[in-house]
Amino acid sequence: MSVEKTYAEINSKIREGKAVVVTAEELITLVEEKGLSKAAQEVDVVTTGTFAPMCSSGAFLSFGHTKPRMKMQKVWLNGVSAYTGIAAVDAYIGATEMHEDDPLNSNYPGEFRYGGGHVIADLVARKPVKLKALAYGTDCYPRRNLETTITLDDINEAILFNPRNCYQNYNCAVNLTNRTIYTYMGMIKPQMGNANYSTSGQLSPLLKDPHFKTIGVGTKIFLGGGIGYVAWNGTQHFPSMIDVDGKELGSAGGTLALTGDLKQMSPRWLVGTSYLGYGATLSVGVGIPIPILNEEIARYAAKKDEELFAPIVDYGEAYPSFTPGNLGYVSYADLKSGKIIVNGKEVPTAPLSSMPRAREIAATLKGWIQKGDFQLTEPVKTLPSPADGFIAHSIKED
Amino acid sequence: MSPKRIVLRFGTDISVKPIVYRLVKDFDLVVNIVKADVNPKKEGTMILEVTGDQSENGLNYLRELGVSVQNLNQEIIRNEEKCVMCGACTGICPTGALYMERPSMEVRFDGDQCVFCQLCVKVCPMWAMEVRL
Numbered sequence: 001m002s003v004e005k006t007y008a009e010i011n012s013k014i015r016e017g018k019a020v021v022v023t024a025e026e027l028i029t030l031v032e033e034k035g036l037s038k039a040a041q042e043v044d045v046v047t048t049g050t051f052a053p054m055c056s057s058g059a060f061l062s063f064g065h066t067k068p069r070m071k072m073q074k075v076w077l078n079g080v081s082a083y084t085g086i087a088a089v090d091a092y093i094g095a096t097e098m099h100e101d102d103p104l105n106s107n108y109p110g111e112f113r114y115g116g117g118h119v120i121a122d123l124v125a126r127k128p129v130k131l132k133a134l135a136y137g138t139d140c141y142p143r144r145n146l147e148t149t150i151t152l153d154d155i156n157e158a159i160l161f162n163p164r165n166c167y168q169n170y171n172c173a174v175n176l177t178n179r180t181i182y183t184y185m186g187m188i189k190p191q192m193g194n195a196n197y198s199t200s201g202q203l204s205p206l207l208k209d210p211h212f213k214t215i216g217v218g219t220k221i222f223l224g225g226g227i228g229y230v231a232w233n234g235t236q237h238f239p240s241m242i243d244v245d246g247k248e249l250g251s252a253g254g255t256l257a258l259t260g261d262l263k264q265m266s267p268r269w270l271v272g273t274s275y276l277g278y279g280a281t282l283s284v285g286v287g288i289p290i291p292i293l294n295e296e297i298a299r300y301a302a303k304k305d306e307e308l309f310a311p312i313v314d315y316g317e318a319y320p321s322f323t324p325g326n327l328g329y330v331s332y333a334d335l336k337s338g339k340i341i342v343n344g345k346e347v348p349t350a351p352l353s354s355m356p357r358a359r360e361i362a363a364t365l366k367g368w369i370q371k372g373d374f375q376l377t378e379p380v381k382t383l384p385s386p387a388d389g390f391i392a393h394s395i396k397e398d
Numbered sequence: 399m400s401p402k403r404i405v406l407r408f409g410t411d412i413s414v415k416p417i418v419y420r421l422v423k424d425f426d427l428v429v430n431i432v433k434a435d436v437n438p439k440k441e442g443t444m445i446l447e448v449t450g451d452q453s454e455n456g457l458n459y460l461r462e463l464g465v466s467v468q469n470l471n472q473e474i475i476r477n478e479e480k481c482v483m484c485g486a487c488t489g490i491c492p493t494g495a496l497y498m499e500r501p502s503m504e505v506r507f508d509g510d511q512c513v514f515c516q517l518c519v520k521v522c523p524m525w526a527m528e529v530r531l
Binding site: 051052053109111113186187189194195196271272273274275276283336337338348349350351352353354355356357 | 482483484485486487488489490498500501502503504517520521523524525
């Protein structure tokens with residue numbers, strides 16, 4: 001008889017210290033040894049992990065009021081502009097915003113040494129950060145300028161809020177042109193000199209729950225080394241199943257909006273990141289627990305690198321021009337082997353997503369759950385799944 | 399006299415020329431080839447230890463030929479604190495000095511294979527590869 005468990009039953013076992021928790025990679029081994037049914041019966045929770053650059057990240061900061069009061073109109077943190085069109089002393093620092101004096105790509109390829117992601121990393125590392133603010137002055141908020149130094153502990157609130165993280169799957173980037181290109185997928189040499197990819201494959205959270213059966217609004221997660229939550233679906237959330245000639249090649253397109261208290265996160269898991277010729281961003285560590293409620297959830301959570309595929313996309317011409325299509329699909333097992341065959345040519349591969357760090361996250365989250373510190377949350381709202389058939393639209397121009 | 403350590407980088411046109419022979423014959427230099435990667439189909443690299451009174455003249459001869467000559471008084475270091483072992487460097491390192499160990503997918507750096515091209519210094523997203531003098 002097939003197994004059925006509830007969140008309450010699993011949480012009760014977690015509280016008693018009796019829950020069986022394995023990482024997604026350990027589940028794969030267990031299924032190979034004992035079969036799916038037995039593994040689904042035995043295992044209560046599977047932990048996943050990913051550590052990679054995640055654009056569409058940022059933090060809401062509430063600085064506290066000045067004396068006299070000030071309604072900040074423009075704000076800079078270490079010279080990086082933050083958006084303060086929210087309230088008097090609230091601002092949002094976005095990961096990809098660059099330092100005011102950054103030469104950007106004027107000396108191509110630019111280095112993009114310091115941006116919003118670096119500010120967030122400095123804050124979480126408890127480094128002092130220069131705050132500069134300008135205002136126009138009102139009767140209730142008369143002050144017009146401020147220059148001071150803050151730390152994460154000085155300010156009232158710091159809430160990491162990442163509108164799009166944890167991409168379910170991602171392109172494997174190659175370059176069919178005759179010149180080296182500098183992209184958010186790294187430096188790609190001409191004529192398919194190399195191929196870069198960026199997910200943790202069989203450990204990647206959303207590849208292990210492709211139909212969003214357990215990951216939804218309110219799901220408690222590992223975020224940046226602390227506790228976070230799924231706030232909503234991410235922007236550009238267009239989940240789908242990759243189906244080629246009737247063969248399911250895994251899933252793609254889902255994303256998550258994530259949030260959590262920045263003050264309890266760690267600099268090991270929020271790292272300022274620069275891509276030569278492209279820009280700056282933030283690398284984020286995310287780990288999501290998947291409750292094994294039934295065999296179907298276990299079956300997807302046990303998908304291995306050989307069964308998960310990424311589309312190969314030309315970033316020299318097709319991607320920038322928004323030309324649909326790809327150069328085929330390649331398994332994560334092949335990508336992780338160090339070389340793939342594209343159009344008959346052997347191409348060396350490199351990841352942008354750290355597998356050792358992803359493993360560390362999955363193992364850390366497993367430890368938290370085993371100790372009884374971390375219970376699972378049932379989503380208060382499910383997220384759109386491939387069955388909902390959401391389709392992306394491009395901008396209409398006049 | 400202590401030997402001068404230099405890195406030579408040159409195009410395919412130079413690969414077919416006997417440049418080391420000329421250094422020895424014309425400039426009376428003692429040349430020790432520490433490392434060489436010479437292939438008539440791609441850019442070549444050579445690390446030499448050169449001793450002799452006319453070493454500057456010899457190096458100028460190479461420069462005039464279009465060879466890039468870099469003094470090797472520096473080394474590339476990996477800052478272990480900053481490296482997150484993503485692997486972005488492994489796809490662009492021309493000699494495989496930076497490589498991934500499998501199946502752990504941990505990034506390793508073999509300084510003996512490094513030819514100081516410094517591509518990793520520019521490409522590392524975490525600024526973990528550093529030039530030390």
